[in-house]
Amino acid sequence: MKFLGKPRSQRAAFLPLCLLFLKILHPGHSHLYSSRYAGDKVIRLIPNTEEEAYALKKIYQQLKVDLWQPSSISQVSEGTVTDVHIPHNGSRALLAFLQETNIQYKILIEDLQKVLEKGRSLPTQRSRRSVSGYNYEVYHSLEEIQNWMHHLNKTHSGLIHMFSIGKSYEGRSLFVLKLGRRSRAYKRAVWIDCGIHAREWIGPAFCQWFVKEALLTYRSDPTMRKMLNHLYFYIMPVFNVDGYHFSWTNDRFWRKTRSRNSRFRCRGVDANRNWRVKWCDEGASMHPCDDTYCGPFPESEPEVKAVANFLRKHKKHIRAYLSFHAYAQMLLYPYSYKYATIPNFSCVESAAYKAVNALQSVYGVQYRYGPASSTLYVSSGSSMDWAYKNGIPYTFAFELRDTGHFGFLLPEMLIKPTCTETMLAVKNITMHLLKKCP
Numbered sequence: 313m314k315f316l317g318k319p320r321s322q323r324a325a326f327l328p329l330c331l332l333f334l335k336i337l338h339p340g341h342s343h344l345y346s347s348r349y350a351g352d353k354v355i356r357l358i359p360n361t362e363e364e365a366y367a368l369k370k371i372y373q374q375l376k377v378d379l380w381q382p383s384s385i386s387q388v389s390e391g392t393v394t395d396v397h398i399p400h401n402g403s404r405a406l407l408a409f410l411q412e413t414n415i416q417y418k419i420l421i422e423d424l425q426k427v428l429e430k431g432r433s434l435p436t437q438r439s440r441r442s443v444s445g446y447n448y449e450v451y452h453s454l455e456e457i458q459n460w461m462h463h464l465n466k467t468h469s470g471l472i473h474m475f476s477i478g479k480s481y482e483g484r485s486l487f488v489l490k491l492g493r494r495s496r497a498y499k500r501a502v503w504i505d506c507g508i509h510a511r512e513w514i515g516p517a518f519c520q521w522f523v524k525e526a527l528l529t530y531r532s533d534p535t536m537r538k539m540l541n542h543l544y545f546y547i548m549p550v551f552n553v554d555g556y557h558f559s560w561t562n563d564r565f566w567r568k569t570r571s572r573n574s575r576f577r578c579r580g581v582d583a584n585r586n587w588r589v590k591w592c593d594e595g596a597s598m599h600p601c602d603d604t605y606c607g608p609f610p611e612s613e614p615e616v617k618a619v620a621n622f623l624r625k626h627k628k629h630i631r632a633y634l635s636f637h638a639y640a641q642m643l644l645y646p647y648s649y650k651y652a653t654i655p656n657f658s659c660v661e662s663a664a665y666k667a668v669n670a671l672q673s674v675y676g677v678q679y680r681y682g683p684a685s686s687t688l689y690v691s692s693g694s695s696m697d698w699a700y701k702n703g704i705p706y707t708f709a710f711e712l713r714d715t716g717h718f719g720f721l722l723p724e725m726l727i728k729p730t731c732t733e734t735m736l737a738v739k740n741i742t743m744h745l746l747k748k749c750p
């Protein structure tokens with residue numbers, strides 16, 4: 313309980329470790345990813361007719377675009393916004409096609425490489441320390457996040473316990489933090505995971521922020537104290553560890569896991585289509601080269617299997633499942649796989665309504681909320697539906713900022729405001745759980 317007794321000396325204890333963090337090399341500030349995204353564009357398109365949607369699907373396939381929104385070509389349809397990342401050598405062909413067909417479009421990002429490099433803080437800002445000796449306003453590599461977890465496990469043993477629930481495809485440990493005041497009494501729990509999709513970097517940054525806020529405000533904020541006294545939080549800052557690592561070292565826009573396929577050269581499975589709930593149906597792909605590939609069978613991915621096993625084992629006391637994604641600014645609840653209303657809809661709906669209001673109260677940022685199927689799109693085999701079907705009554709997926717201006721390249725400058733407002737939403741949902749739903 314060091315943290316509780318001596319917050320000041322805790323801060324000091326952070327410092328040596330922080331120096332250690334600084335020694336870990338960040339990818340160079342210029343020539344990130346060997347400039348492979350120079351000249352790439354992100355374009356928003358809105359097909360107004362079935363014919364236009366059909367034509368777009370065809371050209372997306374031909375040019376092998378990287379779809380940002382929605383996540384699969386099959387979801388491109390009349391009237392829905394699609395954001396595509398088009399490699400530099402295909403952008404001329406795409407623009408010519410758009411002008412010829414008169415399809416409505418807008419260039420969101422002119423040069424992806426430039427935005428990618430501008431979005432990083434300057435080296436001097438990167439090394440800035442917060443009061444707790446760690447900079448939470450930059451994105452951290454997997455190694456940095458794991459070092460941070462080990463460090464907290466040592467220095468905050470009264471509130472934090474770190475453990476592994478298994479290994480990833482490439483053999484990395486799947487670490488989880490159990491956060492909350494230890495107590496003999498029976499306690500309910502909340503599961504939080506971030507980074508199911510590798511390129512959604514704001515997710516892991518939020519998980520780190522949540523832990524930081526919990527430790528810093530436990531003593532001063534009655535709401536936080538109540539949360540940590542009455543509940544345990546299981547927090548998995550990086551679910552898809554292999555994919556996240558790959559998104560730092562090779563491909564910034566990698567989404568899936570990194571498992572190999574026996575028949576295709578394409579690697580990876582969509583870890584949010586791999587769960588045994590209407591597995592590989594609408595909104596998921598059977599093709600290993602697609603970004604929404606459901607995998608060869610449910611729970612084929614060791615990361616998914618490990619979390620599913622953990623949730624199955626602890627489902628009696630886990631009351632809520634929260635999963636953090638980006639981008640869309642939405643708070644989603646079941647179902648994903650069908651257009652239908654869940655039982656106890658009103659409890660979940662009112663929790664979501666209050667949470668997005670709390671979020672908006674900070675900077676006025678608006679979130680849409682509702683069933684994932686009708687608010688975002690239909691997708692089968694998702695973790696949220698699976699958790700709900702397995703008896704966890706409150707299950708939500710956040711799609712954090714923004715709505716496409718930066719997309720997956722949300723600048724580090726926006727980590728703080730994004731996490732600050734999201735924190736209120738999460739606290740609001742958590743307090744809702746502690747009350748009996750009316």
Ligand SMILES: *[C@@H]1O[C@H](CO)[C@@H](O)[C@H](O)[C@H]1NC(C)=O
Nearest residue numbers: 374375399400401402403405
């Ligand atoms: C663009 O370049 C990549 C790799 O250099 C290649 O695989 C792809 O076919 C090219 N696309 C077009 C439309 O020329």
Ligand SMILES: *[C@@H]1O[C@H](CO)[C@@H](O)[C@H](O)[C@H]1NC(C)=O
Nearest residue numbers: 462465466469473474475476
């Ligand atoms: C966390 O700390 C405890 C001791 O307080 C230790 O037993 C455990 O192995 C640590 N977890 C990890 C993942 O190192």
Ligand SMILES: *[C@@H]1O[C@H](CO)[C@@H](O)[C@H](O)[C@H]1NC(C)=O
Nearest residue numbers: 665666667669670739740743
């Ligand atoms: C949750 O948010 C609502 C506004 O949407 C607010 O009235 C309420 O006080 C909040 N509850 C908590 C515990 O933060």
Ligand SMILES: *[C@@H]1O[C@H](CO)[C@@H](O)[C@H](O)[C@H]1NC(C)=O
Nearest residue numbers: 654655656659704705706749
């Ligand atoms: C609905 O709420 C009631 C009362 O709170 C509870 O007993 C029941 O298990 C809930 N059902 C579901 C599907 O969550």
Ligand SMILES: [Zn+2]
Nearest residue numbers: 509512637638
């Ligand atoms: Zn996602």
